[in-house]
Amino acid sequence: MSDRTTEVTVRARFETAHRLPQLAGKCLNLHGHSWQAWVTLTGPVDPNTGVLVDFSAIKAAIQDWIDAQFDHATMLGAADSLLGAFIAYDLKHFVFDEHPHALGLRWPTVENVAEVIRRVAVDAAAGLPGVVVSRVEVAETENNRATASLEGP
DSSP states (O other): OOSOEEEEEEEEEEEEEEOOTTSSSGGGSOEEEEEEEEEEEEEEOOTTTSOSSOHHHHHHHHHHHHHHHTTTEEEEETTOTTHHHHHHTTOOEEEETTSGGGTTOOSOOHHHHHHHHHHHHHHHTTTSTTOEEEEEEEESSSSOEEEEETTOO
């Protein structure tokens, strides 16, 4: 590895519904978004290949997880009163504070979605020497974004 440090960013897209019954206002209603996530990795460039990571491999690992768990699903908190209906009707759903990547995160806020994807990305990058997930930015709309960074748990 070289002394040169760089950042690379990959993007993932997904369609997911959620609701935030713990908040007052319109977000307590079930609603969906066209989400986007940008995952930034930082580390040394390999002097032999000239790259930090294989874009296709890291992006596939993150996107495959998102497709399996979030895409065309509904994100709910473990305490959400709608959860029973999703289970009863065998509807695709993701439960915050129950899934291993969402432990300690009670509700599917954009902030918590960013943290879940950060945890997924950390797992995906685990075998890459010197590479860290330095930032994950998630947008639920073109106006609303949250960032989970290296300092997160």
